Amino acid sequence: MELITNVSEYERLAKERLPKMVYDYYASGAEDQWTLKENREAFSRILFRPRILVDVSHIDMATNVLGFNISMPIMIAPSAMQKMAHPEGELATARAAAAAGTAMTLSSWATSSVEEVNSVGPGIRFFQLYVGFMTNDSGLASYVASQVDRSLSWKDVKWLQTITSLPILVKGVVTAEDTRLAIEYGAAGIIVSNHGARQLDYVPATISCLEEVVREAKGRLPVFLDGGVRRGTDVFKALALGASGVFIGRPVLFSLAVDGEAGVRKVLQMLRDELELTMALSGCTSLREITRSHVITDSDRIPRSRL
Ligand SMILES: Cc1cc2nc3c(=O)[nH]c(=O)nc-3n(C[C@H](O)[C@H](O)[C@H](O)COP(=O)(O)O)c2cc1C
Numbered sequence: 309m310e311l312i313t314n315v316s317e318y319e320r321l322a323k324e325r326l327p328k329m330v331y332d333y334y335a336s337g338a339e340d341q342w343t344l345k346e347n348r349e350a351f352s353r354i355l356f357r358p359r360i361l362v363d364v365s366h367i368d369m370a371t372n373v374l375g376f377n378i379s380m381p382i383m384i385a386p387s388a389m390q391k392m393a394h395p396e397g398e399l400a401t402a403r404a405a406a407a408a409g410t411a412m413t414l415s416s417w418a419t420s421s422v423e424e425v426n427s428v429g430p431g432i433r434f435f436q437l438y439v440g441f442m443t444n445d446s447g448l449a450s451y452v453a454s455q456v457d458r459s460l461s462w463k464d465v466k467w468l469q470t471i472t473s474l475p476i477l478v479k480g481v482v483t484a485e486d487t488r489l490a491i492e493y494g495a496a497g498i499i500v501s502n503h504g505a506r507q508l509d510y511v512p513a514t515i516s517c518l519e520e521v522v523r524e525a526k527g528r529l530p531v532f533l534d535g536g537v538r539r540g541t542d543v544f545k546a547l548a549l550g551a552s553g554v555f556i557g558r559p560v561l562f563s564l565a566v567d568g569e570a571g572v573r574k575v576l577q578m579l580r581d582e583l584e585l586t587m588a589l590s591g592c593t594s595l596r597e598i599t600r601s602h603v604i605t606d607s608d609r610i611p612r613s614r615l
């Protein structure tokens with residue numbers, strides 16, 4: 309095994325190991341893949357305003373999500389068919405998440421059942437219920453499109469609440485308008501997501517939509533983000549812009565493909581270490597101390613006279 313020093317390196321190694329069709333399915337975004345690139349680039353345009361001479365000898369990254377304690381604000385997004393990456397698929401991911409003390413989300417299109425995943429032992433797990441889908445053309449895309457219910461709407465969020473007492477997170481919110489609706493329809497939280505840039509191309513990067521959603525949410529429910537998170541600095545930026553935590557998608561698939569459970573553990577550990585370092589170098593000892601004033605975004609750079 310080559311020495312891996314950051315999360316993005318797993319993509320190149322996975323490309324070498326996976327059948328081309330599987331790699332392309334995991335890696336690709338919709339149409340021109342503009343949003344796919346932008347999900348990463350938008351993070352790189354956000355810069356830091358670190359504070360100095362803060363005692364950072366103890367850094368606490370623990371947090372609570374929907375009443376569950378997790379060791380860090382980095383969780384695993386649902387991704388379909390993990391056994392195409394590795395024979396242990398979702399079971400390896402579940403073990404890695406539990407070892408890291410964080411939550412994993414099981415996809416509706418998983419290649420392991422809820423019962424099988426639970427059999428690996430205790431862990432914090434969310435379940436994703438499927439809604440809509442569009443990537444570059446493939447047989448899979450047309451099959452899935454035929455399985456998706458296009459009539460799904462906000463009223464179904466209400467209906468879901470009548471059949472479960474579990475908290476419901478609404479994923480895919482990228483506007484203030486939908487934030488209002490998510491609150492009105494009783495969501496327990498929001499995930500700002502463009503589905504890893506696999507649905508509507510030319511939507512902004514999720515990190516660019518985050519503040520609009522956070523402002524509208526006004527602390528009434530937690531806001532999470534996924535899309536393009538590959539570095540601890542990305543996690544810090546999302547938290548500074550008001551996210552309560554982030555989810556990672558492709559890094560799990562690629563590390564699973566390269567090294568199974570150990571690969572996913574390593575991805576979680578690298579992100580954890582990088583977030584801790586970013587906090588230390590920014591002068592933050594707990595997640596609460598990460599504030600909007602620790603980052604500069606594109607919108608901060610527009611002169612006030614032009615707003
Ligand atoms: C190959 C692949 C499969 C996915 N499968 C699902 C899925 O079954 N359900 C779902 O809600 N999201 C799915 N997603 C979206 C992820 O949950 C997540 O929103 C996205 O991957 C985050 O972006 P990132 O990959 O840049 O971290 C999938 C993403 C990928 C790349």
Ligand SMILES: CC(C)CC(=O)C(=O)O
Pocket residue numbers: 387388417441452503506
């Ligand atoms: C089987 C698919 C619907 C899974 C998915 O959400 C995706 O590939 O983006």
